[in-house]
Amino acid sequence: MLEIFASLGLALGLIGGADPTLLGIVVLSIELSLVAAVAGAAIGLPLGALIAVGRFPGRRSLIVLLNALLGLPSVVVGLVVYLLLSRAGPLGTLGILFTPAAIVVAQTLLVAPIVAALARQTAEDAWKDYEEQLTSLGVSRLRAVPTILWDARFSLLTVVLAGFGRAASEVGAVMIVGGNIDGVTRVMTTAIALETSKGDLPLALALGLVLIAVVLAVNAGAYAIREWSARHHG
Amino acid sequence: MEVTLRPGRWSSRLARMAVASTLLAAYPAAAQGTFITVSSTTSTEQSGLFRHILPEFTKATGIEARVVAMGTGQALDMGRRGDADVVFVHDQVAEEKFVAEGFGVKRFEVMYNDFVIVGPKADPAKARGKDVLAGLKAIAAARAPFVSRADKSGTHAAELRYWKAAGIDLANDKGPWYRETGSGMGPTLNTASAMNAYALADRGTWLSFRNLGDLEIVVEGDQRLFNQYGVMLVNPARHAYVKREAGQKFVDWVISPAGQAAIAAYAINGEQLFFPNAKAGG
Numbered sequence: 001m002l003e004i005f006a007s008l009g010l011a012l013g014l015i016g017g018a019d020p021t022l023l024g025i026v027v028l029s030i031e032l033s034l035v036a037a038v039a040g041a042a043i044g045l046p047l048g049a050l051i052a053v054g055r056f057p058g059r060r061s062l063i064v065l066l067n068a069l070l071g072l073p074s075v076v077v078g079l080v081v082y083l084l085l086s087r088a089g090p091l092g093t094l095g096i097l098f099t100p101a102a103i104v105v106a107q108t109l110l111v112a113p114i115v116a117a118l119a120r121q122t123a124e125d126a127w128k129d130y131e132e133q134l135t136s137l138g139v140s141r142l143r144a145v146p147t148i149l150w151d152a153r154f155s156l157l158t159v160v161l162a163g164f165g166r167a168a169s170e171v172g173a174v175m176i177v178g179g180n181i182d183g184v185t186r187v188m189t190t191a192i193a194l195e196t197s198k199g200d201l202p203l204a205l206a207l208g209l210v211l212i213a214v215v216l217a218v219n220a221g222a223y224a225i226r227e228w229s230a231r232h233h234g
Numbered sequence: 235m236e237v238t239l240r241p242g243r244w245s246s247r248l249a250r251m252a253v254a255s256t257l258l259a260a261y262p263a264a265a266q267g268t269f270i271t272v273s274s275t276t277s278t279e280q281s282g283l284f285r286h287i288l289p290e291f292t293k294a295t296g297i298e299a300r301v302v303a304m305g306t307g308q309a310l311d312m313g314r315r316g317d318a319d320v321v322f323v324h325d326q327v328a329e330e331k332f333v334a335e336g337f338g339v340k341r342f343e344v345m346y347n348d349f350v351i352v353g354p355k356a357d358p359a360k361a362r363g364k365d366v367l368a369g370l371k372a373i374a375a376a377r378a379p380f381v382s383r384a385d386k387s388g389t390h391a392a393e394l395r396y397w398k399a400a401g402i403d404l405a406n407d408k409g410p411w412y413r414e415t416g417s418g419m420g421p422t423l424n425t426a427s428a429m430n431a432y433a434l435a436d437r438g439t440w441l442s443f444r445n446l447g448d449l450e451i452v453v454e455g456d457q458r459l460f461n462q463y464g465v466m467l468v469n470p471a472r473h474a475y476v477k478r479e480a481g482q483k484f485v486d487w488v489i490s491p492a493g494q495a496a497i498a499a500y501a502i503n504g505e506q507l508f509f510p511n512a513k514a515g516g
Contacts, residue, residue, distance in 0.1 A: 087316035087475050095475065097317055098271055098302055179271075179302035182285065197420025198280055199427070199445030 007205035014206055015213065021183075022207075026214060029168060029187040032100055036107030037164035043108070044115025044163070045156060049145045051116070052123035066120065069113035074106075078173030081106045085177065098179040103187070106173040111163035118159040119149075126152045154226050161222050168215055188214070269298035270480045273310075273318035275388060276418045277347075278463070279303035281438030281507055287496040291487050297480045305387030305418065313337055313466075316473030319481035322488075324463045325388035338466035342489050345497050345508045346462045349392060350440060351453035352423070353378075353432035361432065362452045367400040369453040374402050377411040379431035383422050384414030392461065393434045399458075423449075436461060438507040463508070465489070488512070 014022055051062055083089050085097040085105070096102050126148045134144045149156065171189035178185035180194060188211040195204035278284055284301050292298055299320075302312065306323040313321040314337050321338060323329060332338045351369050353361060359378035361369040373380050374397075383390040397404050404412065413431065415422045419439040426433040427447035435443075440451070453459075465485050470476040487493045494510035501507065 087473055089315075092316070092475070098300065179300075181300045181302060184300055194280070196424070197276070197418050199420060199424055199443040201445055 003202055004205065007202045007209060010202055010206035011209035011213075014210055022210070024183070025186055025188055025191050026210065028100065028185075029189075029211070030214060030218070032103050032187065033107065033164055033167035036104050036111050036167040037160055039104065039108040040111025040115050040163045040167070041160045043112040044117075045119050045149055045159075046145060047112075048116040048119030048121075049123040049149050050142075052120045053127050053141045053144055053148065055141070063120065066113060066117045070117050072110060072113060073172075074110055074170055075172040075176070077109050078106055078176035081109065081173065081177045097177065098181060098185060100178070100185055102177040103174050103185060106177045107167040107170055110170060110173065111167050114166055115159055115163045118162060119156055122152050122155045122159060123148050154230060157222055157226055161219055164218060165215060168211070168218075268296065268477075268480055269300055270319040270477050270484055271317065272299050272301045272320045272322055272484065273308075273312040274301050274303055274322040275306050275309060275324060276303045276420065277324070277389070277436040277439050278322065278508075280420060281436075281442050282502070283438065283497070283500050283508060286500045287488075287493065290496045291484065291493070294487060294492060295480075295483050297483060299484055305383070305385045305389075306391070307386030307388075310337075313468045316468065316475055318468055319477045320465065320467055320484050322463065322465045323388060324461050325391045326462055326464065328388075328391065329464045329466065333466060337469055337472055339469050341464045341466045342485060342512060344463045344465050344488050344512055345494075345510045346460050347437050347508045348454070349389065349434055349459040349461055350437055350451045351432060352426065352435055352440060352449045353452040354430045354448050355450050356448075357452055359432065364453065364455045366396055366453055366456040366459055370396055370400040370402065373432050374400075374407060377409065379411050379413065379429050381422055381426040381429065381431045381433045382412060382414045383419065383434075384416045385418065387418070388461070389419060389434060389436055396434070396458070438502075441502045441505060441507060462511075 051059060051066070081102065082097065084091045085094065085102055086092055087095075087097070096105075127144070130144070130148065130151065134147065139147070169189065171193055174185075174187060175190050175193065178187070178190065180186050180190040186194075188207060192204050192207045192211070195201075195207060274284070279301055280303065284299075288299050288301070302309075302318065304312070306325040306328060309318070309321055309323050310328055310332050312318045313332065321329075321332070322344070329338070329341050333341050349366075351361065351366065353359070353373075359373045359376035361372040361378075363369060382393060394404070413425070413429070415425050419435060420443065422433055423435060423439070423443050424445055425431070427445050427449055430448055432452070437454075465488055467478070467481045467485050468476045470478040488497070489512035494512055497508050497510045498506065
């Protein structure tokens with residue numbers, strides 16, 4: 001128990017002290033996770049909505065597959081991205097292994113299925129409400145996708161935040177494709193893993209508390225935006 | 235009809251965000267100057283050696299060295315795949331094989347540190363002393379808990395050599411007392427600390443390790459515990475991407491008087507961790 005209190009004090013000191021190294025790590029973590037969340041949403045939201053409103057053969061299997069991908073082991077994603085981006089791999093010419101871009105790729109692959117699976121559920125509910133109205137207006141299923149996404153935008157914000165949370169808390173894949181390079185690809189989670197392996201458990205836990213605070217702040221901000229726009233745009 | 239107008243804006247915004255995110259993702263890779271990727275071991279990174287010597291290398295050459303730290307086996311494999319420009323590790327047998335296979339240009343000796351056996355202060359196996367083989371025999375005889383890296387690292391390779399030299403056939407003798415963690419030095423020490431077990435560790439990681447629990451050094455000072463580090467440029471003939479010039483500068487610098495002095499100057503609590511021993515002129 002004592003250790004946890006010591007970590008709490010250390011965490012407050014870290015936040016209050018505004019250590020530039022820590023600040024760099026925090027900023028990089030947020031930046032990469034946001035980019036991955038946006039990219040994952042750009043892929044996952046339309047995909048989820050398409051599956052929700054579309055009627056095509058294999059749709060059910062696709063839904064099962066998508067839901068199964070929620071449990072995609074991140075280490076496997078990391079390994080696959082590593083093999084793809086490795087100099088000896090098919091995308092080796094890009095030369096982005098062990099750069100922040102590689103981290104974003106891995107995070108996006110983890111975020112997209114989550115966003116797609118959750119968006120599918122949300123969009124399907126919205127489709128039930130609007131199906132009659134939209135079809136009577138002569139709107140095709142494909143054309144209905146943006147409408148439904150827009151209509152469910154506030155619920156979908158939570159879905160994107162879930163994606164952000166997954167990206168920000170990711171460690172296995174990020175370690176493999178980023179390499180945890182000091183000042184280049186070291187993010188919150190890999191820094192925590194590093195301090196744990198150095199046996200500095202209070203510092204590791206303190207960094208963990210900082211990470212939780214960051215995720216909390218992003219969620220609070222998103223919640224505030226949602227409340228604000230709900231009030232202004234109904 | 236308002237409902238159908240808005241989505242257009244939404245999707246164009248989505249498209250803009252996608253473009254912006256692609257740009258954002260690409261800029262960190264493009265904005266940097268010359269850098270090389272060095273695959274090295276957890277012992278050099280986690281002990282703080284690189285943080286101490288790399289700024290001096292960058293000051294001398296203007297080249298940024300990015301270190302990816304992992305076990306020696308994995309670090310060499312990174313070189314084999316062409317994902318590193320320079321490999322800086324500690325397993326002479328594996329390094330020589332790496333060069334012989336044509337993946338490395340030439341191996342240079344850089345420095346050495348030493349391994350220690352750590353264990354519970356009470357030393358239930360009576361392993362304490364200066365002789366590594368006698369210590370291991372005592373641990374095996376007492377069936378005292380021993381935690382192994384088991385991750386094909388340089389330290390793991392050394393541990394296996396010591397067991398063999400001590401005449402202990404792990405294949406037959408290993409029982410519940412011998413725990414394989416399959417992880418790095420730090421996590422292995424964390425496990426040993428939690429289980430109050432013995433473990434083989436490199437001195438650098440041990441000195442910078444904080445979660446000691448009841449552990450302390452029980453065997454040290456044996457000549458056989460010396461641990462040689464080597465550095466080599468990944469063969470550009472094998473992988474065209476290798477930054478031959480910048481990578482060679484790194485190799486030249488670590489074995490130069492300036493690099494060797496920087497290594498010798500690194501200490502934790504006044505204790506020198508690595509002892510430079512590059513042969514003059516390579």
